[in-house]
Amino acid sequence: MSSQPGKSHDGAQRDQEVPTTGHSWDGIEEYDNPMPRWWLTIFYITLIWGAVYSILMPSWPGVTGAWPGLLGWSTRGEVAEEVARMTEANAEIDARLAAADLTALSGDPELSQYAVNAGAAVFRTWCAQCHGSGAAGATGFPNLLDDDWLWGGDIASIAYTVTHGIRNETDADARYSQMPVFDELLEPGQIDALANYVLSLSGTPPDSALAAQGAALFADNCVACHMEDGTGNPEIGAPNLADAIWLYGGDYDTVRQSIAGARFGVMPNWNTRLTQSQINAVATYVHALGGGE
Amino acid sequence: MTASEQPPSLYASREPIFPKRVSGPYRRLKWIIMIVTLGIYYVTPWIRWDRGGSLADQAVLIDLANRRFFFFWIEIWPHEFYFVAGLLIMAGLGLFLFTSALGRVWCGYACPQTVWTDLFILVERWIEGDRNARIRLLRRKWDARKARLRVTKWAAWLAIALATGGAWVFYFADAPTLLRDLATFEAPLVAYSTVAILTATTFVFGGFMREQVCIYMCPWPRIQAAMMDEDTITVAYRSWRGEPRGRHRRRHAEVAETTHAADAIGQRVAPADAPRPGDCIDCNACVNVCPMGIDIRDGQQLECITCALCIDACNEIMDKVGQPRGLIDYMALTDEVHETAGKPPIPVWRHVLRPRTILYTVLWAGVGAGLLAALMLREDISVTVAPIRNPVYITLSDGTIRNAYDVRMRNKHGEDRPYRVTVEAQMPLEVALEGARGDTVMVPADSTMLQRLYIMAGPDSTAARSELTGLSIRVEDTASGESVIKDTVFTGRGE
Numbered sequence: 001m002s003s004q005p006g007k008s009h010d011g012a013q014r015d016q017e018v019p020t021t022g023h024s025w026d027g028i029e030e031y032d033n034p035m036p037r038w039w040l041t042i043f044y045i046t047l048i049w050g051a052v053y054s055i056l057m058p059s060w061p062g063v064t065g066a067w068p069g070l071l072g073w074s075t076r077g078e079v080a081e082e083v084a085r086m087t088e089a090n091a092e093i094d095a096r097l098a099a100a101d102l103t104a105l106s107g108d109p110e111l112s113q114y115a116v117n118a119g120a121a122v123f124r125t126w127c128a129q130c131h132g133s134g135a136a137g138a139t140g141f142p143n144l145l146d147d148d149w150l151w152g153g154d155i156a157s158i159a160y161t162v163t164h165g166i167r168n169e170t171d172a173d174a175r176y177s178q179m180p181v182f183d184e185l186l187e188p189g190q191i192d193a194l195a196n197y198v199l200s201l202s203g204t205p206p207d208s209a210l211a212a213q214g215a216a217l218f219a220d221n222c223v224a225c226h227m228e229d230g231t232g233n234p235e236i237g238a239p240n241l242a243d244a245i246w247l248y249g250g251d252y253d254t255v256r257q258s259i260a261g262a263r264f265g266v267m268p269n270w271n272t273r274l275t276q277s278q279i280n281a282v283a284t285y286v287h288a289l290g291g292g293e
Numbered sequence: 294m295t296a297s298e299q300p301p302s303l304y305a306s307r308e309p310i311f312p313k314r315v316s317g318p319y320r321r322l323k324w325i326i327m328i329v330t331l332g333i334y335y336v337t338p339w340i341r342w343d344r345g346g347s348l349a350d351q352a353v354l355i356d357l358a359n360r361r362f363f364f365f366w367i368e369i370w371p372h373e374f375y376f377v378a379g380l381l382i383m384a385g386l387g388l389f390l391f392t393s394a395l396g397r398v399w400c401g402y403a404c405p406q407t408v409w410t411d412l413f414i415l416v417e418r419w420i421e422g423d424r425n426a427r428i429r430l431l432r433r434k435w436d437a438r439k440a441r442l443r444v445t446k447w448a449a450w451l452a453i454a455l456a457t458g459g460a461w462v463f464y465f466a467d468a469p470t471l472l473r474d475l476a477t478f479e480a481p482l483v484a485y486s487t488v489a490i491l492t493a494t495t496f497v498f499g500g501f502m503r504e505q506v507c508i509y510m511c512p513w514p515r516i517q518a519a520m521m522d523e524d525t526i527t528v529a530y531r532s533w534r535g536e537p538r539g540r541h542r543r544r545h546a547e548v549a550e551t552t553h554a555a556d557a558i559g560q561r562v563a564p565a566d567a568p569r570p571g572d573c574i575d576c577n578a579c580v581n582v583c584p585m586g587i588d589i590r591d592g593q594q595l596e597c598i599t600c601a602l603c604i605d606a607c608n609e610i611m612d613k614v615g616q617p618r619g620l621i622d623y624m625a626l627t628d629e630v631h632e633t634a635g636k637p638p639i640p641v642w643r644h645v646l647r648p649r650t651i652l653y654t655v656l657w658a659g660v661g662a663g664l665l666a667a668l669m670l671r672e673d674i675s676v677t678v679a680p681i682r683n684p685v686y687i688t689l690s691d692g693t694i695r696n697a698y699d700v701r702m703r704n705k706h707g708e709d710r711p712y713r714v715t716v717e718a719q720m721p722l723e724v725a726l727e728g729a730r731g732d733t734v735m736v737p738a739d740s741t742m743l744q745r746l747y748i749m750a751g752p753d754s755t756a757a758r759s760e761l762t763g764l765s766i767r768v769e770d771t772a773s774g775e776s777v778i779k780d781t782v783f784t785g786r787g788e
Contacts, residue, residue, distance in 0.1 A: 036303040134683030145687045145697075244692035244752065290687075290697065290727070290747065 090118075098276040102155045105284060112284065119285025122278050126270065135289050140248055140265055146291050148245040151175050152234040153293040159283035163271045166237070171269035177237045179262040182221070190217055195256040201230040201242040206252050307505060309431060310586040312414055313424035313578075317605025326402050327411055335456070338463035344368070346707015347738050355465050359739075367668065368705060372675075379664040383657055388513075390653035392520035394645045396527040400513070401600035406498060406506050409457065410584065413450055413499040420446045424581055450500045451492070458491030504585045508596055518595075523626040524644045528599045530590045530621050533633045535573030538590075572620050578610050579603035579621055589621055599623075674712070675703045676768045678746075678779040685784040692752030696783050700744045702768055704736040711771045712736050716748060718764035720756055722783070723749040733771065748783055760787030 020029040035043075054060060057069040068074070093114050105112045124133060130141040137143035142150060151161050164173045182191055196205040197214025205211040219228070225238035232240035239247065248254055248263060270279060286292070340352035342365055349356060354363040362369040362377065369376050391398050400407060421427050421442050433439050462484045463471060474480035475488070498506050507514060521527070573590065580588045582603060585596040589603045607621040628638040681697040689695055704710045713733045716724045726734055727745035736742045746766070750756035762783040769776035 033303065038304070132683070134681070136684035136687065143684075143687060145684070146689050146695075148690045240690065243690035244688050245690055288727075290695070290745075 094275070094277040097280050100280060102159055102280055102284060102287075105155075115281045115284035116288050118278070119281035119283070119288075122274065122282040123285055126274065127282065130267075135286070140263070142247060143245070144286050144291065145289050146245060147293075148240060148243055149234060149291070149293070150232075150237045150239055150247075153287075153291055155283060155287045155292065157234070158286050158292070159279060161267070162274075162279050162283050162286075163269065165269035166267040167264060168266055168268055171271065174269055175237055177225070178264065179225070180221075181260070181262045183260040186217070186221070190214075191256060191260050193217055194221075194259050195252060198230065198241050198255055198259070199250070199252060202244060202250070308586065310504065310584065311424040311427045311431075311581075312584045312602075313581040313606075314418060315582040315602050315606045315609070317602075317608060319601035319605050323402060323411065323600065323602075327408050330403060330405075330408055331412070335460050338460065338468040342366075344707055348707040349467065351467055353464060354467075357465060361739075370703070370705070373671065376664060376667070379660055379667075383660050383664070386653055386657040386660065389520055390650060390657060392517050393522070393525060393653060394650045395599075396521055396525045397514070397517055397597070397599045400507065400517075400598035404598075406511070407584075407598060407600065409453075409495060409499040410503050412453060413503075414584065416449045416453065417446055420449065447500070450496055454492045454495035454499070455488070457495045458488040458493075461491050462487050504596065507585070507598060514595060522649070524647055526623050526625055526641065526644055527593060528589060528597060528601055528604060528621065529593065529624050529626075529629060530573075530579075531619070531624075531629070531632065532590065532592075533629075534571060535590065535620050536571040538573035538575040539570050540575050572611070572616050574610065574614060576610055578606040582606040593626075672775070672777060673705060673773070674710075674768065674770050674775055674777055676766075676777045676779055677701045678766050678781045680781055680784070686786075689749070692757075693749050694752070694754075694757040694785050695747055695749045698746040698748070698766070698781065700746050700766065700768070701741055702734075702736050702744060703741045704738060704770075706738060708738050709735050710738075710773075713769045713771050714744070714746060715767045715769070716764055717767055717778070718756075718762065718783070720750075720754060720762070722756060722764070723751075725749070750783065750785065756783050757785045758788045759785045761785070 018031045018033055021032045023030055054067075055069070056071045057073060058066055059069060060067040093111065096111055097115055097118075100108075100111060100115075105115060123131075123135070127135075131137050131144055132141075135144040142148075147153070149157070151157055151166070161175060164171045164175065166175045167177075168174045182194070186194070192207075193210045193214035194217050195214070196207050196211035197218050199205040200208070200211040200214075218226075218230075222230075225236060226232050226241055227238075230241035231243075232238040244250075246254070247265070248258055270282075274282070337353050338351065341350050342352035342363075343350050344363070348368075349361075349363055351363065352365050354361075356363065360371040367376075388399055417427065421430055430439060430442060459475070462475075466484070471480060471484065475484060502510075579590070580603075582605070583589070584600065584602070585598060587594050587596045589597065601623065604621050604623070608618040611618050611620055624638070625644045627644075631638055677700070679699045679701075681699060686694050686696050700714065702712050704712075711733050712735075714724075714726055715732055716722055724732070725747040726732065727747065729744075734742070734744055748764070750762075756762040762785065763780065764783055765778050765780050767776055767778045
């Protein structure tokens with residue numbers, strides 16, 4: 001910063017002869033100045049840092065796996081720690097949820113909010129595969145957003161269904177019912193008539209004359225479960241045949257096939273895989289989707 | 294290679310600078326600016342501003358935890374961050390404008406580095422004395438007196454640095470509460486570490502690094518080089534008038550007397566004929582006061598922050614030796630050319646008013662006007678409506694088609710507000726708010742609420758049969774009567 005004539009910070013260096021690297025490109029040569037001290041110091045520090053780091057942390061690839069590092073740090077371990085930390089943080093409210101009376105949950109906004117959010121996570125992990133990420137279901141897998149419930153849409157019924165499942169062989173308390181295979185009991189013409197009658201319950205059948213014949217067959221074979229007006233019975237999982245909602249499809253062929261071959265939808269019991277608080281959470285979530293009774 | 298041919302070190306150690314005390318109009322202006330800027334910095338967080346309800350009552354607060362920025366009557370939410378971006382753009386354009394018109398005026402007067410360094414030098418002078426005393430103290434062997442002075446100075450610097458770092462954190466939390474917590478060691482660790490880091494940087498930058506921050510660390514001087522041109526007003530030395538400089542000028546006083554008759558009427562006329570001694574008496578007053586350690590007589594330099602202290606110093610000397618002021622002065626490069634050629638200088642307003650500065654002013658004002666308009670037009674309640682697409686609709690038992698919507702309603706007020714949600718459509722549609730009776734929900738204070746909204750169309754209605762039906766959702770703050778209307782669609786079976 002001195003400004004006396006003929007001298008500046010680096011003025012002293014210019015006076016000396018600095019050797020060149022010996023390379024010459026189009027007559028341009030490069031000075032072989034030494035590295036600045038601060039630069040070299042930082043360079044050596046990074047070298048040492050790199051060596052120490054690779055000893056302490058997972059680094060060098062080997063034949064059967066990488067060197068794990070002396071500190072034993074791993075990304076998996078970090079995730080496990082994080083999960084354990086969250087589980088720990090939620091332990092208290094989870095215990096409250098596991099012991100909660102689900103019908104009275106709306107009286108506790110904090111717990112209810114937690115149940116819905118936790119239930120959404122459980123749903124995305126375990127339920128979305130069949131019921132869809134938006135819970136709209138698919139052919140053979142019920143839509144959980146609507147107001148039609150095979151086994152009851154109040155919160156206790158939903159929680160029971162989640163806990164024990166439907167028609168599975170792994171839980172003795174699973175919900176169970178079985179429709180006969182009417183192919184073995186009725187003539188094909190009778191099944192045609194039945195299908196026409198069933199469709200007439202919620203709309204216009206393809207063949208009104210056949211539908212009229214089907215009424216008697218329905219009374220003989222179906223009303224025990226589906227009731228006289230065809231509205232079904234959630235006690236035994238008998239679907240409502242008089243509404244606009246069809247699990248397998250409401251066209252004539254599909255309905256005829258359902259009668260002839262019967263359906264046997266299965267849902268796993270979740271009591272062996274989910275905790276009580278997770279079951280309560282997902283039941284609350286499903287109940288809050290818009291169709292809960 | 295012999296010992297004498299040892300490669301030179303690329304490291305140049307700092308040459309200590311001892312700025313001398315100076316007085317004059319620019320020095321006075323700098324003191325005033327220092328008092329004002331430091332005053333703003335220290336006082337601002339303590340200004341209270343009642344916003345009502347549960348909202349913070351601090352006038353200027355950056356609430357990182359809740360992502361709010363409060364500035365007196367303005368409250369900025371994270372989605373309005375463009376205001377901050379706009380202010381930064383204005384600050385940038387403002388710096389462009391000032392730099393192209395007045396050179397490094399920011400660096401010389403308002404930059405925190407300059408202001409705090411100035412303050413530190415002031416404290417240094419109070420404790421250790423002026424330039425000569427400080428030079429003597431540096432050369433003095435370590436003894437009790439030197440130790441006492443040094444320790445006193447460092448302690449004073451540290452106190453200022455601590456106050457600086459301490460004041461910073463008050464912008465990020467309720468100041469009185471945080472001050473109490475800091476004193477009782479109950480404040481969060483991040484507060485202490487921020488105070489510690491800023492104290493350390495203030496202490497080191499203001500006390501020891503000083504001009505090196507400007508020369509080696511700050512990118513702004515390099516950018517400024519592109520902003521300046523031959524019309525930019527900078528601090529310069531009238532070399533044509535000062536040279537040849539010499540300490541024995543007095544001998545030629547009589548010669549000068551006649552030449553400077555013209556100066557009295559403001560016409561600076563360059564010497565046309567015989568060489569005569571210049572006005573510069575080479576007293577080094579300009580060099581001694583320079584906080585950057587340069588000699589302005591060498592011409593424009595990267596180091597110069599145009600603080601104008603050399604102008605004050607030189608004017609004082611010129612008054613003493615009976616010469617006109619302005620040997621060192623604010624001027625543009627073109628002035629030098631004009632004056633050397635014997636022509637009158639261009640008036641200052643013509644330097645300042647030129648296409649470049651006008652363009653910067655227009656851009657700056659344009660961004661400002663845009664921000665102001667955005668501020669005026671922004672809604673006090675804000676609403677977004679997102680139709681749920683998974684699935685787009687569902688069929689209920691009786692054949693009714695139902696669509697669901699996520700409605701996010703923001704309440705910026707300090708108290709809970711009842712919002713009424715209604716649907717405006719060409720055809721009758723049934724509406725239900727999840728978990729609410731009727732059409733009104735309470736939106737909690739200072740927060741955004743997510744509300745599920747259901748719209749139902751009868752089995753054979755037009756809306757159920759068409760693919761898409763347009764409709765509007767109106768959200769009204771029933772307390773203030775303000776309302777927002779959002780357009781969206783109803784998805785039907787599409788028969």
